[in-house]
Amino acid sequence: MERLYPKLILDALVNVRYPGNGKNIVECDMVEDDIRIDGMKVSFSLIFDKPTDPFIKSVVRAAEVAINTYISPEVEIKGNIAVKTRKAMPAPAPKMLPGVKNIIGVSSGKGGVGKSTVATNLAVSLAQKGYKVGLLDADISGPSAPLMFGLEDSPIYMEEVEGRNLIVPLEKYGVKVLSIGFLVDKEKAVLWRGGMASNALKQLIGEANWGELDYFVRDMPPGTSDIHLTLVQTLGITGAIVVTTPQEVALADARKGISMFQSDAVNVPILGLVENMAWFTPAAHPDEKYYIFGKEGGLRLAEKLGVELLGQIPLVAGICKGGDDGVPVVLQNTVSGAAFMSLADRVIEAVDKRNATLPPTEKVEMKH
Numbered sequence: 529m530e531r532l533y534p535k536l537i538l539d540a541l542v543n544v545r546y547p548g549n550g551k552n553i554v555e556c557d558m559v560e561d562d563i564r565i566d567g568m569k570v571s572f573s574l575i576f577d578k579p580t581d582p583f584i585k586s587v588v589r590a591a592e593v594a595i596n597t598y599i600s601p602e603v604e605i606k607g608n609i610a611v612k613t614r615k616a617m618p619a620p621a622p623k624m625l626p627g628v629k630n631i632i633g634v635s636s637g638k639g640g641v642g643k644s645t646v647a648t649n650l651a652v653s654l655a656q657k658g659y660k661v662g663l664l665d666a667d668i669s670g671p672s673a674p675l676m677f678g679l680e681d682s683p684i685y686m687e688e689v690e691g692r693n694l695i696v697p698l699e700k701y702g703v704k705v706l707s708i709g710f711l712v713d714k715e716k717a718v719l720w721r722g723g724m725a726s727n728a729l730k731q732l733i734g735e736a737n738w739g740e741l742d743y744f745v746r747d748m749p750p751g752t753s754d755i756h757l758t759l760v761q762t763l764g765i766t767g768a769i770v771v772t773t774p775q776e777v778a779l780a781d782a783r784k785g786i787s788m789f790q791s792d793a794v795n796v797p798i799l800g801l802v803e804n805m806a807w808f809t810p811a812a813h814p815d816e817k818y819y820i821f822g823k824e825g826g827l828r829l830a831e832k833l834g835v836e837l838l839g840q841i842p843l844v845a846g847i848c849k850g851g852d853d854g855v856p857v858v859l860q861n862t863v864s865g866a867a868f869m870s871l872a873d874r875v876i877e878a879v880d881k882r883n884a885t886l887p888p889t890e891k892v893e894m895k896h
Contacts, residue, residue: 532603534563537570540598544590547583553591560612570595571608579613624733624763627740628662630879632799633768635789637781639750642804643771644672646841646871647747649858650769653872655702656858659742662697662704664732667749668725671709677701678854684710687737695736701856704741706732733763743879764890767799767882769838769875774803774825782826786833797886799878800836801826802871805843814863817842836878839871 544553553559553574560573574591576584588609595605634647644667651663665673674680677700684706685696697704708728738744746765768789772782782801789796803826807817820843830837844864850857858868 532565532568532570532599534565536599537563537565537572537595540594541591543594543598544587546587548581553587558587560610568602569604569608571605571610573610573612575612575614577613578615581613584611625738625741625744628738628744629742630766630883631744631746631763632875632879633746633748633765633789633796634771635748635768635785636750636771637783637785638778639670641750641771641773641778641782642841643667643750644670644676644747645857646769646771646802646804646868647745648673648676649856649868650872650875651703651743651745652701652856653858653868654743654745654876656869657872657876660740661702662738662741662744663706663747664729664744665705665707665709665747666729666732667747668708668729669749671707671712673705673707673747674709675852676854676856677703677705679705679710680854682710689737692735695732697736697738701859704738706736708732764888765796766879767797769799769802771802771804772826772829773805774819774822776822776825779825779829782829783833786835797882798835799875799882800838801830801833802838803827803840806840807842809842809844809863811845811862836874838874838878839867841867841871 538554538559541559542552542554545551546553546556546558549556558575560575563570563572574588576587588611591609592605595603632650634643634650636643644665647663647665651661655661663673665671674682677698679698679700682698684698686693687696688694695706697706698710699705708725711728770782770785770789772778786798786801788794789798803824805821806826807819807823809815809817824840826840827837842863844857844862850860858865
């Protein structure tokens, strides 16, 4: 056969068309000016617009066939065509909130079980123990952190950090706090479509200056909804705490909440169950217990599902008053305050155990 030379190679490649526009690859300037010939061995590069081009493999194969068909089957071309791209792959997005070590989702199967009270007092308890703590009130339907922290009339500011304008979380009792409640009129109901609520939460998470945190507590909406999916898709959750009361109706809904986190689609570890309003204790008689909502329903559910019972929180008048006055009960010398400090210890242990036995948390990738 005749001696090989670059023009011969280009003439053969004219017969290869790029499926994206129907033109031949020489006309499209897809053949790099780096043709090398060593005896019967030929090598060169093809240039594509982007590394994700769906036609890369088929065009490379077609070029190999063209060389062997229009020049000679003796030409050694297979495996000698390199692929280059005009547009480099985008750099991976920086990790959201790199300074946050652990993210705890506090959830409940239904409203009215004291989920926000547990989330607030857990966050303050952790801060009282010397940890750096943040609390995101993501309860769209009933944001209560502004009231429970006494921050209802506090304005929200922005600050520039490394060229980005970020929301500055408010800080009280050693806890950095942001809430949907800071963005709406406290006298009006929150009537947002799912997309609006999701975007607002993403902004409070990713466009706020949370800084370094040991624990980032998320007060999640009750039940199961698309807001829960937004929260687990935006940022991975280290583990979830599900709050219930001893009542059967609350336990049934708590079971559904645990099932959501344990589903294959979400797969968030369960740190444990908290039984709120476990019994009523009169302030004047701290040793007395009245099981007005049933007895040890949370304990039975935890044993049945094989999850930890992190704590049983008694019902005392100070919890309600503290929440209304913006002074969490954990800051008061009460039976409930001691119970929340004990809960914080159990949560710390549960998080440490989870981190020692499971891989680092990743955000959930939902498959459509």
